Amino acid sequence: MHARKIGAAAAAAVAVLAARDLVQKKHALLRNFPVLRHARYLLETVGPELRQYIVSSNEEERPFSRDQRSWIYASAKEENNYFGFGTEVDVAGAQGRAYLKQRTFAGPLPDLHDPQSPLPSAKVLGGPRGRAKAFRPGSVVNISAMSFGSLSGAAVTALNQGAAQAGAMHNTGEGGLSPYHRGGADLVLQLGTSYFGCRNEDGGFDLGRLKEVVAGAPVKAIEIKLSQGAKPGLGGMLPGAKVTPEIAAIRGIPVGRDCASPSRHSAFGDVDSMLDFVELLAAETGLPVGIKSAVGEQDFWRELAALMAVGDRGVDFVTVDGGEGGTGAAPRMFADSVSLPFRMGFSRVYGTFAELGLTDDVTFIGSGKLGLPENAAVAFALGADMVNVAREAMLSIGCIQAQKCHTDKCPTGIATQNPWLARGIDPASKGNRAAVYLRTLRKELTKVSSALGVAHPALITADDIEVLNGDYEARTLGGVYGYKEGWGELGPDLAAEITALMTGGRTL
Structure with a gap:
């Protein structure tokens, strides 16, 4: 009786x-898997100890290490994102690792303790070419292209609300504006090879529909998507079973x-017609x-820069996606070995644009694991004006790097169209986390800049x-990657202008 x-x-x-x-x-x-998922949180609590002895260290996991994920999770939740006792990195033997050189003395710098401090782009997007709706982006960190269809509606809503709260922009991805x-x-409205949302019945581009989407x-x-880092040169396939009304x-589409998305655009066939x-x-x-593109052969970029240098046509921004970038699904060969x-x-x-003196005319955006302060700092040092974050933003709203994006069985409800799994996401609370993460990353970039x-x-x-x-040998970033300086104004005048932007005109 007692046992019963x-x-x-x-x-x-x-x-x-x-x-x-x-x-x-x-x-x-917990919403999707009640009771059972408490075991995961228990294992996660002792995970570092288990990995240290029987699995892997905090720095070995990929695509994002445990330390990197922990920093994003803590940042998004407004928890302590510091680490204790010292680095786990083999600082003397970590070949290829970038190290930033702090300065002992510096001029007036922004307040590092205000998480609401703006961090706008140093360039006016569309300004050099006189676009009617040119503007200065209010955030150097923005949400990268992730389509509804690849992500659930709840996940897209959370990311959009987070971007809005943080004053950042949100790229729609090539799946259309939902x-x-x-x-x-x-x-930022992305146009892929299928022109989703802006296409005619034959799948070709429809300018009238584009104008309707933009107006509303x-x-x-x-952003015209030419390719992305994880699967350059490939078109996508959306199975009919996933094409809901x-x-x-x-x-x-029907x-x-x-x-099937073609691998190339039908609205243009070369650099000249693309312009x-x-x-x-x-x-x-x-x-x-x-345009957005992964980087392969260089003839495309040389021709683009050459045509822009001699004419009155040109792109307003270039988003460069690294080969280490993410995707919902891609062949292993392409994810591992295609594109730089x-x-x-x-x-x-x-460097191609710098050689022709064009870098002031173009806003350069970096993409591909740049949602971590050290990676983003390197991108800015190489000439990026802004960075786009994708998987890091997903982590901020609950992604656990289960790597099931291609199966439609994402356990957190982020990369799936399964209604039961997607219901686990509360867009309001997750949107807050995305906003806090974006603000924290900007604050960390301000700290890094100040240290330098x-x-x-x-x-x-x-x-x-x-x-x-x-071991104990190093080269400058410019020496390793052949960096060519583009901005001739990297001096007191530009520094003063940017500082004024960040402080609303106040003198520091």
Whole structure:
């Protein structure tokens, strides 16, 4: 009898716990897998100790190490994101690792303790080419392209709300502008090879539909996607079973039918016609227009820069995606071995424009694991004006790096269209976390800049960073990647202008 009472009490306790898990909104895993997922949190608590002895160290996991994920999680939750006792990195033998060189003395610098301090772009997007709707982005850190369809509606909503709260922009991804992108953030509308949301019945580009989309949403810029780092040169396939009426309406495709995205654009076929297309979009919408691409052969970039140097056509921004960038699904070969890593690819593109004196005319955006302060700082030193974050933003709203994005079985409800899994995400609370993460990353970049003696990440130079090249040997970032300086104004005048931007005109 006593045992039965104990059993009944235990069952009642489990039922209460399950009910609590189902109704709480803080943890998506607990909503989707009540009771069972408490075991994960228990194992996570002792994870560092287990990995230290029987699995791997905090620095060995990929794509993001445990230390990197822990920093993002803590930052998003406004918890202590410091680490104790010292670095776990083999500082003397970590070949290829970048080290930033702090300055002993520096001029006036921004307040490092104000998380609300703005960190705007140093450049006006679309300004050099006189676009009617040119603007200065209010944040150097923005949400990268992740489509509704690849991500759940709840996840897109959370990211959009987070971007809005942080004053950042949100790229729609090539899947089209959905209702979930309308949470208040300024948008960058991405056009992929299928022109989802802006296509005619034959799958070709429809300018009229594009203008309708732009007119009805807070679109601040248009990004033409040529390729992405994780699967350059490949088109995508959306199986008919996943083409719900909602997705079909957003993308402008038939319900329930397979939709294959071609590997190349049909609206243009070379650099010259691409520039015509860019100018058409800019003239018809007034918006800045740019391109996104992974970096492979260099002829494309050389021809683009050459045509811009001799004519009145050009892109307003270039988003360079590194080969280490993420994706919902890609062949292993392409994810591992096609397209250059970010640092190498970006430096070659930037150098091509620098040789022709064009870097002041273009806003350069970096993408590919740049949502960590040290990686972002290196990107700025190589010439980036802004960075886009994708997987790091997903981690901030609860992604656990389960690497099930391609299976539609993401346990946190982020990279899936399964309604039961997606219900685990509470967009309001997760949106807050995304906003806190974005603000924290900006604050960390301000700290890093200050340590190097400058007021803004755009003022970090390639000489401020060295890359370890064997035991106790190092070369400057510029020496390793062949950096070519583009801005001739990296001096007191530009520093003063950027400082004024960050302080609202106040003198520090």
